[in-house]
Amino acid sequence: MKPVKVGLLGLGTVGTGVVRIVEGHQEDLSSQVGSPIIIEKVSVKNLEKARSIEIEQSKLTEDPWEVIRDPEIDVIVEVMGGVEQTKKYILEALDRGKHIVTANKDLMALYGAEIMAKALEEQCDVFYEASVAGGIPIIRTLIEGFSSDRIVKIMGIVNGTTNYILSKMSQEDASYEDVLKEAQELGYAEADPTADVEGLDAARKMVILGSLGFRTNVELSDVDVRGISGVSKEDIAYAKKLGYEMKLLGIADRQDDEFSVSVQPTMVKKSHPIAAVNGVFNAVYVHGEAVGETMFYGAGAGEMPTATSVVADLVAVVKNLKLGVNGLKAMVPFKQKKLKTDEQIAYKNFLLLEVDDKAGVLAQITQVFGEYDVSLESVVQSPNEHTPDAEIIIVTHHATKANMNKVLKHFESLKVIRRIKSVYRVEG
Ligand SMILES: NC(=O)C1=CN([C@@H]2O[C@H](COP(=O)(O)OP(=O)(O)OC[C@H]3O[C@@H](n4cnc5c(N)ncnc54)[C@H](OP(=O)(O)O)[C@@H]3O)[C@@H](O)[C@H]2O)C=CC1
Ligand SMILES: N[C@@H](CC=O)C(=O)O
Numbered sequence: 147m148k149p150v151k152v153g154l155l156g157l158g159t160v161g162t163g164v165v166r167i168v169e170g171h172q173e174d175l176s177s178q179v180g181s182p183i184i185i186e187k188v189s190v191k192n193l194e195k196a197r198s199i200e201i202e203q204s205k206l207t208e209d210p211w212e213v214i215r216d217p218e219i220d221v222i223v224e225v226m227g228g229v230e231q232t233k234k235y236i237l238e239a240l241d242r243g244k245h246i247v248t249a250n251k252d253l254m255a256l257y258g259a260e261i262m263a264k265a266l267e268e269q270c271d272v273f274y275e276a277s278v279a280g281g282i283p284i285i286r287t288l289i290e291g292f293s294s295d296r297i298v299k300i301m302g303i304v305n306g307t308t309n310y311i312l313s314k315m316s317q318e319d320a321s322y323e324d325v326l327k328e329a330q331e332l333g334y335a336e337a338d339p340t341a342d343v344e345g346l347d348a349a350r351k352m353v354i355l356g357s358l359g360f361r362t363n364v365e366l367s368d369v370d371v372r373g374i375s376g377v378s379k380e381d382i383a384y385a386k387k388l389g390y391e392m393k394l395l396g397i398a399d400r401q402d403d404e405f406s407v408s409v410q411p412t413m414v415k416k417s418h419p420i421a422a423v424n425g426v427f428n429a430v431y432v433h434g435e436a437v438g439e440t441m442f443y444g445a446g447a448g449e450m451p452t453a454t455s456v457v458a459d460l461v462a463v464v465k466n467l468k469l470g471v472n473g474l475k476a477m478v479p480f481k482q483k484k485l486k487t488d489e490q491i492a493y494k495n496f497l498l499l500e501v502d503d504k505a506g507v508l509a510q511i512t513q514v515f516g517e518y519d520v521s522l523e524s525v526v527q528s529p530n531e532h533t534p535d536a537e538i539i540i541v542t543h544h545a546t547k548a549n550m551n552k553v554l555k556h557f558e559s560l561k562v563i564r565r566i567k568s569v570y571r572v573e574g
């Protein structure tokens with residue numbers, strides 16, 4: 147078979163890893179697919195920028211269209227990021243019959259359905275394994291490994307930057323700002339780290355996992371999102387004291403055909419395997435009706451882990467080329483979307499309340515829970531001997547989101563509660 151020619155859009159953290167793997171593993175790759183894989187052209191933003199790999203200057207261009215429109219190129223590997231303009235490049239490349247490999251979760255979360263429809267029309271492959279949980283083959287697992295099952299819950303640590311921050315805050319008592327800076331220097335964080343810390347990056351990844359897992363069209367607006375910027379050292383300390391770890395969890399769960407998807411800082415029981423996932427590592431826990439509980443663990447970001455998934459997708463495209471089956475394996479959502487209401491979403495909650503230090507306070511508070519049908523698993527009063535204020539920590543049993551919202555609303559006008567300091571979902 148003649149060499150397969152690849153056009154690379156982007157030569158940053160991930161693009162550099164892609165070049166390293168394609169060149170460094172060339173013998174292995176070509177023996178798997180039966181032909182050499184050649185990086186023909188690469189688009190970058192700045193031609194003058196120093197690169198940590200050697201690449202022929204003549205292959206570089208500042209114009210992505212030059213790559214897209216090159217008739218010699220069979221596959222476009224998009225690792226430049228961006229959404230609107232990048233979508234135009236991808237659609238035009240598909241129009242020209244080129245196959246796509248992308249690591250771009252922003253693009254796939256927003257326009258995945260449109261891009262996959264176009265891919266089917268053009269009989270082209272679009273693979274995006276690196277877009278969720280960088281080095282973990284979770285997308286392939288959901289599409290192929292679980293094709294025989296009905297997934298009822300997906301729970302993921304899918305943002306490396308925030309897991310790195312929470313782990314360091316928990317283990318080393320490090321400050322939020324210092325750890326975020328480290329994550330940026332290590333190439334984990336997005337160009338604008340707000341997307342990481344405010345949960346948007348994780349939400350985009352949960353859109354992709356939810357759509358594949360539930361075989362429906364999950365959209366960003368369906369995801370209830372809260373990031374980690376409000377998580378304090380005190381919250382983490384209380385979590386640990388009660389036997390939990392604080393994690394930014396994406397949770398997609400389904401009952402019958404109705405589902406909900408959220409991203410929020412969550413207290414996870416230490417005995418749950420996902421509580422032990424630290425640093426930049428990601429993990430995705432998948433519960434299938436037939437298979438039961440499974441979990442997938444690995445590096446979620448960084449040059450080489452992410453590039454591993456990108457190049458594995460490239461290999462899949464080339465194997466399909468050999469078999470002449472490109473574009474036939476796209477997973478297109480087919481189930482009608484039915485979101486759970488707040489009356490159907492239920493989980494345990496942790497609350498930290500600052501209250502008046504006088505008799506009868508606890509009784510008033512527990513009465514409110516009773517009024518809205520929320521039963522309590524544990525109540526601990528003044529758990530911290532160092533604070534001058536009286537504090538109460540409450541863990542509820544499973545309560546509906548609707549009822550918990552009523553409790554919190556009621557608390558706002560309950561005079562004995564000075565402040566609702568924290569509220570977190572509890573899992574495990
Ligand atoms: N970093 C990671 O760990 C992970 C990243 N991803 C995703 O992979 C993609 C790439 O990420 P990453 O490698 O970190 O990003 P970088 O910012 O490190 O690299 C982006 C690359 O694209 C080039 N580029 C950016 N804008 C343009 C433009 N308008 N025209 C031409 N070239 C452009 C840049 O050029 P120049 O070099 O000249 O600046 C650079 O080479 C993103 O979608 C990201 O979300 C997914 C999983 C993990
Ligand atoms: N910023 C992202 C990079 C990978 O998708 C993360 O921290 O996980």
Ligand code: NA
Pocket residue numbers: 275276277278279280281282283284285455
């Ligand atoms: Na992946």
